Amino acid sequence: MNKINNPKREDWTTVLKRPTQTVADIEGLVNGIFREVAADGDSILKKYTKQFDKVYLENLLVSDAEIEEAKNSVSQELKTAIQLAKANIETFHKAQKTGRIEVETAPGVSCWQEKRPIQKVGLYIPGGTAPLFSTILMLAVPAAIAGCSEIVLCSPPDKEGKLNPAILYTANLCGVTKIIKVGGIQAIAGMTFGTKSIPRVYKIFGPGNQYVTVAKQIATKHGVAIDMPAGPSELLVVADDTADAAFVASDLLSQAEHGVDSQVILVSTSKKMIDAVEKEVEAQLEELPRKEIARKAIANSKLIYVEDDQTAIDLINEYGPEHYIVCVANEDFYIEHTQNAGSVFIGNYTPESAGDYASGTNHTLPTNGYAKQYSGVNLDSFMKSMTFQKITSEGIQNIGNAVELMAEAEGLQAHKNAVTLRLNSLE
Missing domain, CATH: 3.40.50.1980 (Nitrogenase molybdenum iron protein domain)
Known part of the structure; x- marks a missing residue:
């Protein structure tokens, strides 16, 4: 894996580049x-x-x-x-x-939403x-x-x-x-x-x-x-000295074995943890049936040391990982300040594999930084929201004049007429 120490913020885009084609x-x-x-x-x-x-x-x-x-x-x-x-x-x-x-919304104006x-x-x-x-x-x-x-x-x-x-x-x-x-x-x-x-x-x-x-x-x-x-699977782990290096390495390899274009990243405020994880990755890699695939993915992956938690969370939000494991003493800080991630796994006993299979959350998640603007799959992904409204004679009298004025100001006379006709019928 590629070790990177204290990358400058202006270099983060290059450091965090995915190994994917455009x-x-x-x-x-x-x-x-x-x-x-x-x-x-x-x-x-x-x-x-x-x-x-x-x-x-x-x-x-x-x-x-x-x-x-x-x-x-x-x-x-x-x-x-x-x-x-x-x-x-x-x-x-x-x-x-x-x-x-x-x-x-107003007397005689009922609005509702159904899925x-x-x-x-x-x-x-x-x-x-x-x-x-x-x-x-x-x-x-x-x-x-x-x-x-x-x-x-x-x-x-x-x-x-x-x-x-x-x-x-x-x-x-x-x-x-x-x-x-x-x-x-x-x-x-x-x-x-x-x-x-x-x-x-x-x-x-x-x-x-x-x-x-x-x-x-x-x-x-x-x-x-x-x-x-x-697209291709990815995982970012943030870990300090309270994490188990063997656990962290196993999580990195669990995503690396998906495919040669997968990417895994460890972010840590501890150089000791980075060194320990690097050794564990090499040891565990040799035991994997898919080690040749995982090895190629590991070549695209990074071990990134930063000096403090704030820099770490800023870098993580810039990357926007698909899968994101938090194994640190100050986990509340990371959870509270995480803005961009597909699915978050917290603590030493929450492997990413659990979410892939059986914990209950969904594993179809945005990759390639799209966690900045997309949600993972959920029930609403299979539904669409429809709005309904029903306006009584009282309701059209309450909002009709506002609609007329706004339609006329936009130069849409037919819109205004649709309301004016109804208002006139009630006189």
């Missing part, structure tokens, strides 16, 4: 695939599945027989773990429900070296609680043309309505435009590599909403 680097490829999918649908999905996933599929849809086979091949122990995680995620997300909000589910949502679940069936829990559970009527899932197949059994088991458990074996840019394009196999959706959710992230951003140009820009 939209401009990938946009041309994405737009090309989007145009092809919009024009020729499933045939293009099959073409790119063969090119990128090394398998040709005549039928992209997962069959009932495949789901039954998956149920039988997932161990009971894993099923129990998935069910426990599902229950905790349901508990946390059900608690986020809010009812109708109603107020009389309605987004009818059609698309879930993107990465496959490849780490089939993230846990992400299905994080997306399909709140979608079901919200009442989304169509929940479409896309995930890339393996070289045998299959999806991981745990993905199929979890999707079926959580009420996914259609599962399609397609990944990457072409999956996002399919959900954007709709094909014979993939229904067009109104909003796309889920993490992915840089290509998927850019594809989601391009989808917004075609009338589809997205959860957030969620």
Whole structure:
């Protein structure tokens, strides 16, 4: 890992740079695939599945027989773990429900707000070296609680043309309505435009590599909403001498093993802790099955020493981490002053892995600094707020003249007339 001591504030942008390509680097490829999918649908999905996933599929849809086979091949122990995680995620997300909000803004003027589910949502679940069936829990559970009527899932197949059994088991458990074996840019394009196999959706959710992230951003140009820009995983840990160096190293490596373009950062006011964590990272790294992936991510990662807590929190807010672990004596200071983070994990016994799987919070979070303006996925992500109003004859008399004056001042005579006619009818 790269050690950096007391970086100057003017250098923070460079020090905290993510190891990701820009939209401009990938946009041309994405737009090309989007145009092809919009024009020729499933045939293009099959073409790119063969090119990128090394398998040709005549039928992209997962069959009932495949789901039954998956149920039988997932161990009971894993099923129990998935069910426990599902229950905790349901508990946390059900608690986020809010009812109708109603107020009389003036006598005879009633206004209220209600939430309605987004009818059609698309879930993107990465496959490849780490089939993230846990992400299905994080997306399909709140979608079901919200009442989304169509929940479409896309995930890339393996070289045998299959999806991981745990993905199929979890999707079926959580009420996914259609599962399609397609990944990457072409999956996002399919959900954007709709094909014979993939229904067009109104909003796309889920993490992915840089290509998927850019594809989601391009989808917004075609009338589809997205959860957030969620790209390669990242973690920042702030730790002092009260932290356990082995724990900190394990957390850094837990994110580094996601992919070669992941990034992990330790910020500390203790050089002793930085040295101890560095040694632990090297020792633990050798024991990991995915050590080659983690090693490449570690090469992009940083150990940053700063002299005081205020500098540390300023730097953390500048970075805006996706995952953020606080292991310090003065944890209240950091919690109170954290402005930009996707999800926060507090104390020595709160590993980031708990939030990834089973504590109940959502692990689909803004990356690449987008925590400065985006929230992580929550129940409201699958809903939209609608406002209603009802005005009585008394109400229109109370606010009508103000509306007339304002409309006339803006030069919108028809707006004024809509009120004037009603007021005149009451004379």
